[in-house]
Structure formats: C-alpha cells, structure tokens
Amino acid sequence: MKCRYACQSAEHLTSRRSFLSGMAAGSAGLAAGLGGMGLGGMLASNPAIASQVQARHKKILNIFLHGGVSQLESWDPKPNTDTGGPFRAIPTSAPGIHISELLPHTAKQMHHLSIVRSLNTKNGDHGRGTVEMMTGHKETPGTEYPHLGAVVAKSLMRPDFALPGHILIRGGGPGASSAAYLGPKYSSVVMNGGQPPAFTERPATLSLESDQRRNAFRARLNDRFAARRRTADTDAYTFSYEQAQSLLAQRQVFEVSRESEADQERYGTSEFGRHCLLARRLLEHDVPFVQINHSNYDTHFENFDFHIEQLGEFDQPFANLVADLADRGLLEETLICVMSEFGRTPRINNRYGRDHWGTAWSVVLGGTGIQPGAVYGKTNENGTAVEDGECDHGHIFHTLLQAVGIDSTAEFDIGGQPFPVADPAKGPLWDVLT
C-alpha cells in the first residue's frame, strides 16, 4: 500500500507530540489551568521544546532586486565585449572571481558568497518571473504554489516561536506573498517601508492592565471549556493568544531604531540600508525567513546610470550585512540569497537600456550550506547564452532549501494530502552545496 495519510510531517509530529505530552503533564485533572498556561508553563512542561529554544536554527535572508538587475553590471561582467557596457570588472576577495566595479564593497565579501551564473529561466515577464523564482515552479493557471518564505517557515518554525516565521521587508515590489495550501500561518507578515507589522501595537485605548485582565478572563473561560472537550485544535488556539502576548512583549524586535547609533550610521539613511540593518536584527532574533525587496531595476532606459544609482544604494549596506553576519557567527546558520525575476539583455538598446532577459543570468548565494567563494556555471564570452551548468528557478529553489537542511524532495501532508515541497521534476545543484 502506498497510502500515507497518517500525518508524517515534522510539524504534525511535533505539535501532536507536544499536545499529548502536555496532556500527560496535566492528566491528573484536565481542567487544571491548561488554558492559562503561558509560554513559561509550556516550556517547563515540555523539555523537547525547551531544548529547541536553546539551539540556534537555520534561516534564510532573501534579497529580491525587483525589476531585474543586470547580471552584466553585477555578478557576471563582460568588459571589452560588444555587450559589456562601460564598466570594468574588479577582482574580489575570492581568488579568481571578478564582479562589476559597481560593487566594490561587496567584492570584499565575495569569499563568503558564491555566484550561480547559469540561469536560463526562459521567461521575460515580470509577473511570471517573480512567481517562478519565489515558488520554484513554473506559473500554472489555476494552481497556486507557496512562496519560498512560507515553505521555509513551515519547515523551520518551532512550535513555540512567537515571532512571525516569514517576514517581508517591503521597499517597493509586490505586497504580501501567499502561503497557498500551507495556510495563513505561513503567509508573509509585511513590514511596509520597515514599519512594524500590523496589529503589533495595542490600541491607544487599551492599557496593558486591561489587556492582561481580559486575557486572564479568556483563560478562565478556556479552562472551563477544556473540561468539556480538549483537542489539539483547542490547544493550538489557546496557545496562539499566549504567543501574541509574547510577541507584544518582544515588539522591539521590529524597531530598527533600537540598534546602536554607530550601526545606524554605518548602514546609512537609505531605505535599503535601514532594511538591511532591520533584517540583521530579525535574523538575530531567529526569524526563519526574511526577505528584503529592493526596487527598481527595470532599466529599459539609461541602464548604466540607473545601475550606478541602484547598486550604489545596494552595495555598502549589503556588504555590511554579509560582514556582520559573518562576524557574529550568524552565517553559519543563515543562508543569503540575492535574486531577481530575471536578468537583462546583453544587447544594449538605442536608449542605452537593457531589456528583460531570462536566458543567461545570475543569482548569488552564501552562508550556511553553500560553498564559499565559488562560481557555478558559465555564460559565453559576451553573455548571450549559458555555456555550462544550465539551471533554472526550480533548481535554485531546491538548493536554497537543501542548504538550510530542508529535504526538498519530501512532501508536505496537508489535510491528509501530499504536496511536494519543491518541484519534483527538478533537484538541487549539489555542487553549490557543502
């Protein structure tokens, strides 16, 4: 028999186990204060969770350069060719790897990073490209796939983790991203312009004392109901309010202004700079998936001037972030990815622009699980085709997940039905992984 309806996913096992062990702890009397059990109580009664809290966890930082960054002005320069444009290639801290001179600070961190230079996603449409890179699947009418962040949050979020598992720091680009069949728990929590997420502040009319009183009364009601019937669902529901209280207590996690003045100065006043510092803060607080959107790279006109400007904003904060994560030991548990929906044409159009191009472009990876200072794949001399190691969004998606220890070839069990974690027709780029 091939049926696997018994819940085999890690999350199911964990939540079910913790539910049952919680029951066991309180088995003397089902109604004994379970509804009111706070995080502390939960941890005390559940050593499995307590030990998880001690351990650091893997996470992903994804930086999405919306509009499509030019690979020729960034990760795969082709100076002195018909397509190369005006900029030089400069050596980097990774021996043998050259990148565009527009990224001098990043160049000093390349020993932490790797470049995949051989993407051929066969697509030049913004919407489709975004869906493909973010879900690892070709866009399929009538089917919605979960966003990378949702897959990561679902796989890596601990049951007791009160902060959101999937945060989008939005500076332009699309809004909230969907968790599709994984459910609302894993949809992105959006920090628009770096502002704290919605509803993370008590209304002015609600005092802390009042909130505590009403929650205490809620807990009493829940205890009474638990004496009638208690299930994994009722426990999860009760616990979500405990977690909300815990999140409100940690609200300063969302406030980048709490970082030191020196750091704020170092990251600069640009929106992207502040977002990078915020991302560092969130990762330090163990948020499993953080995405920064940086917009806009859609340079059909004046490609070169625009890239000086955009990458000028990108370079220093990004390099700071990589260096800081490395210094603090966070790169050992954090995977960094810099992607776009596609690259830009080698051909320079008559307005000094470059157009949409999915045929031969690059993505940068670094940190946990990734070979440092390496290049995967190769484009031809003037960047018009992939010569070696051709891959696409599906392979990148698998690779990102594998790098943080998620089995991308496994399946999620949703309501008894299996859903592949990533496109089963693709697989990871094993050579990129450590």
Place this chain on the structure above:
Amino acid sequence: MLQLHWSRPRRLASLLAAILLLTTIGLGGSGSQKPLWADEPAPAAAEKAAPEKAAEEKAAEERAALSQLRHRVDELIEAAAIGPLAPLCSDHDFVRRVSLDLTGVIPTPARVREFLADERVDKRERLIDELVSSPEFARHMAVLLDVALLERRTAKHIPVPSWEQYLFESIAADKPLDQLFRELIVGDRLGAETQPATKFLTSREAEPHAVTRGIGRLAFGMDLQCAQCHDHPLVDDYYQSDYHGLYAFLHRTSLLAAAKGNKLSERADGEANFTSVFTGDGRQWVLPQLPKGKTLLSEPTFAAGEEYTTKPDKTVAGVPKHSRREALAQLLGESRQFQRNVANRIWALVFGRGIVDPLDYHHTDNPPQNPALLNLLADQVRERRFDLRGMIRELVATRTYQRACDAPRPETVNFADIAARAERLAGRLEAALAAVEPLQKSAAAANEAWEQALTHNEAVAVQLPELQKGVTAAKEKHEQAVAAQKTAAETLARVQDQAAALAAAASQTEAAAAKLADDKELAAAAATVRSKSDAVAATVPAAMSAVSGAEAATAAAVKAVAEAEAAVAKAVESRVPAEKLAALEQARLAAVAQWTAAKHEHQAIATQLETCRTAAEYVSANESDPATAEARWQSLVEAWTIAGQIAPLKPLTPEQLAASGMRATGMLAPQIAAVEAKLDKAPPEPLKAAAEEAKPKLKAKLVQQELLNQLRGTVRQFVTHYGGLPGEDFQATVNQALFVGNSTLVAGWLNPAGDNLAQRLAASEDPAAVADELYVSVLSRHPKQDEKQAIAEVLADAGETRQERLGELIWALLSSTEFRFNH
C-alpha cells in the same frame, strides 16, 4: 495495467493478545450506576398536560414516518459504533450548532431565549424546519459553494456579485446539484441566466489542466493532478489514463480572449493523448471517460465544414454541433462516483469531515469510515434528485448530529463490551478478507478484457486515417490509369487509321505508276508514299502494346483500390462493436465496484478493530504508564468522533467568525437594518412588482443577498487572517490573535453604540442581568451560577472603569475557545 492490491491482515496476533487482556480485566461492568456522561445532560422533556403532549408526539411521529433517512443513518452509525455513544447535546449547544451550520451565524439572543424557553417536545425539528427554509440558509450555502468552487481565487472575469447571486438563487430555488454542476460546466450556452456559472471555468482561465483538476476534485472527489504526467505515485488506482479521459472532455475548450475572459469557446476537433514521464508508455488516442466511470464510446460525426453551429474565430466563440463539455455535463448525474462525492461532501458540510477523508481522495485504499453509510447517502442523493436542502435537513435531524461534543469519562466506558466486540470482529475480519481475493481477480480480468478492447479500438482509430488515405491514393492512381488507357486507345486508333489510309494510297499510287512506267516522278512519289505507309504501319504494334499495358495498369489499380478498401473494411470490422464495448465496460465497472466494496468492508472492520486495540492498550497502560494511557485515550476520543459517536468541534469559517462576531456584539443588526432601509427607500423592480402578500418573503431574500455585499469588506479581513481554503488544516496563528486583540475593527465592536451589546450591558445595573445578556449574546447560553458570580465580582470591583471592564468581558468571550469552535 490495473494494479490491484489488498491490505494484509493487520497483525492479528498482537490484536488477539490485546483482546484477551481486555476480557480478563473486564473493566466497567454493564451494571454500573455511575452517570454515563460528564457534563451537559440531555434535556428532560418538560412536564406537560397529557393530551397536549400526546398531540405533539403524534405530530412528531407523523413527521418521522415521512422520512426514514435520519433513522437509517443513526442505525448504521450506532451499529458500527465501538464504545460509548454521547447523549444528545443540550438545547443551547443545539441552537448554536444548528444556526451556525444552516445559516452561517450564531443565533440572535432573542432566538436563543425563545428556543430555550420553548417547551414543545419537537422544538428542535421546528427550528430545523425554520432555518433550513430561511433565506439565511441560501446565503450561507451560496458562500460555502463559492468557497468550494472557486477556492478563494482572486476575483476576475464574471463580477463577484452576479456570481454570488447566481449561487444564492440556485439554492433558494432548490436547483438540483447535478443541474447546478451541468450549468457550471456548460456555462452560458444554456441561456443568459446561467452566464455567471461560466465563472467556474473562467476563474481557472478555462485552462484545460486547471479545469480537469477542478472537476476531478469537486465533481468526483478525486484529485488526479499527480496523474497528469504519470500514474499517481501514491494512489494505486489513479491512472494517467483517468486524468486524460476527463481531460478529453475539456481540452477543446478555451477562454475567448476577445471577450475579456467572459466567454468560452470550444473546438470540434482535437484528441487527448499522453506519454508517461516515468515509463515512456502512453496512449495515442484517449476517449473521453468519466473518472472510474463511463466512456464516451460513440460520438456523432459531421462532414468536414459542417462541424460547427458557430465556427470559432478570433472574436467569435466556437460552438460545435457535438460539444464534449456538454457530453460531460450530461453524463454527470448518472455517475456513481459523482453521487458518492456529492453525498460525501454534504456529509462533510454538516459534520465537518467526510465519510471519505480527505474529500478529494476517493480510491480503493482510502476506505469510507462507514461504507454502508456512504452507499445509503449516495443512493439517497440520486433518489432525492440531488436535493441539497432535503439531504441537509435529514442529516441535522439525526441523533448523530445532535450528540454532545463532550469527551466521556473513562470510568463510564464499558471496556468489557469493547473486548467482546473485538472477538466477534476478529472473526469477521478473516471472512471479509477472504471475500476480497476472488473479487479482485474478477475485477482484474474484467478490467483486462475492457482495456484490451479499448486499446485495440484506439489503435484502430489511430490507424484508420492512414488506411483511408491509402484508399484515396489508390483511387487517384486508378483514375490516372483509366485516363492513360483512354489516351493509348486513342493513339492506336489514330495510328491504325493513318496506316490504313496510307496503305491504300500507296497501293493506288503504285498502280498508277505501273501504268505510267516512264514517269519517274510518279514512281518516286509512289515510293515515298509506300515508305510513309510502312513507317506508320511499323508504329502500330507499339501503340497496340501500349494499349494492352494501360489495360493491365488499370486492372492493377482496380485491384489496389479493392485491397485498400478491404484493409479499411478489415480494420473497421476488427473494431470491438460499441454494444460489446459498452457491455465490457459495464462488466468492468460492476466488477471493480464489487471488489472495492469488499475491500472497503474489510478495511472498515480493520478500523473498528483498531479502535478495540487502542481501547485495550489504554486499559493495559492505565495503571502503569499514564502518558501512554493519556495518548491512547485521546486517540480513542478522536476515533469515536470520526465514527459519529461524539460530536466534533468544528472551527468557525472566516465568514462564520465575522458574522458571528458581529452578531454577538450587536453589530450585525444595524447592518441588516441599513440594508432593509435601503430596500425600502429604493425598492428594486421585482420587489415593487411583487404582490403585497409576497413582499415580506421577497424582501427577506433580498436582504440576505444584499448582506453578502454589505459584509464583504469585513469578511475579507477575516479571510486574510484565517485563510479558510477548503481542505486546509486548522491553523491558529499569532496574527489572528493580534488581529482580534489589536485591530480597530474588533475594538470598534466593543464600544457602546446604538443598541449594541456594549451599550445594552452599560445600560443595565443588575450584574445578573449583565451576565445573562453577555453570555446569551456571545455564547448563546445562560451563564452558570459561578459565571454569574465572576461577572458580579468584576463589576463590583470596576468602579469608574465599568465601561472598560465590560469591553474586556465581551472580548474575552469573543476570543474564547467556546466561541471559536462550533460545538
């Protein structure tokens, strides 16, 4: 090709050991005097005057006689039950439960009080009748259908209000569900009023794979998506051919781009075929076939150029004379799998979980929890002509639906009885397993015969165009040969004619020359004529042989034509005739159904035994290993819930939560009043035109329709946070708790305004009255004594913060587990 499996006997030895243990322990004798249930006693019928009571009972009996379905459902559930049956739920649980299930919102406080105070014995029946015929029922069902059919896709193409109105009217008018599905599949071709139904396909961009998946799941309860590119990797009996059989009905349909996505176009040609990405095997021509059902064996054919009623064009939607989509719609109602799926989904709608679970996974290895029950319901769905309202009315009238949700107390469970059941079941399990094997063999044989015939015909269908091309080519060659023969004959005649004329002329000229011997000129002329005559005569044999050659070629061409035609005839002849195919198919469907039924029967007994074993394990762990005992106990409660012995806890949908939150806090009534005022101020045409006595009913209907629009903004916020995709696991998220805790929307519900709950509580001085109003409004029940006490203490302590305290209490009840779940 069909791989038939059956499950191995489930570790019988360990099972029997467990049963032995149970019987020797003999826990909980049947003579126990302890109360059977923990809380929530069944309501005692109030004392009444005897004649009045007798009349009411008689009326109730008459109603019961009219409909036996509810009793048959209860009998099947109770016959299969292992262990305790929960008592009927309390009246307050019932009024809340049935309101949520039938109208999508908790009852008003007035309705709760009225119902609790009602002393008639048949008041539950009366409430069911009232709710099931209310316009609220149509609204709630329209919402459920919308979510099930569109799965919360982004609204585009057909406008949402007209789609919702279409669903609302369909329910209100008791449109049979098979007809509804026909309209959803065929769309606007059935008439202007079904134009909104097109949304079912257009919301999927009419993309054939998306539509195939949607119809496979929603109409047949089979998610065939994984079988698109290969046989399903996890489900033994979902084949790639099943997917493409359904796809063949649908792949000729597309969205007409010129109509901005509001129109469907269909071609008259195009056949489905597939190759497995795993094995490379495939089929070149797949006939349209219902999943686990009938094949479209013969289709009308039309001469080239005559296939369309309306020929498709860039701007014109194609309408073929024979529409595959319509053919699917026509076959639907008779499909057993469709009936089973509809029955299962109606059950899930009422009980929160399908008899087959997940809803989209009907297959041989996923047995119905209670096979006889699903069969009964599928029969009833057909016999009652797909009457949604009637089916739901019967289901909510069952004892099963009306059981309490409370978990039993372990000490009240008769474990000895469970052990005795286990012994009997173990005996039946063997017999049930033995019954499976022969049926599996005959199913495989019937399937093989059918497959062979079908693939042969498909191969012929693929060959036939080639063979027909051969006939055409042979006929062309024949025509050419006939023409060549004619030309040769003409040439011969001409040459012979010339030769004869020249021979005569030569003889005459020679005779004349002989007479004028000295005339040299004449002699030369005679010689010339003779030589010409000889030359022409010499070509005659060649012309003659050309003629006979041409004759032979024609004869050969005639033969070739005959041979080509014979090949076509032979191929056509070799096809298994339609009647024979139909018979083979029928035999196959019947054999597979029998085998599946036997297999499900066996699996159902195994599941019952599993419950017995869990009970035995609970008993044995109870003394020594409390953690294991607790886990087993939870599994037991879950198993009893799934078996219909205890009522489930059903989380409220986002729509139920939004509407119930508003009703609890008194925010829904002003919305309804606003809609009514709007209708009074500017009555729409139908309301104006209606007869005076029909107006109140029509208005009530229009209010519910308009309420969908009125609540859309609020509902959307709840959907954003609570999800609510069909088939999704229950999720309680921090975001939801933050939304309830800190959003201005919910905070607004807690402020006194108009006649809302906060205002009513503020206006009351008496703490007992405050407690009662609060609990009845939010939790649809009176507070218990200690709860009244607690409220009184909060208020006594409040002083100047009374308003704030009342807000806290309302919020606490709103965010409680008791509110979050339908219990």
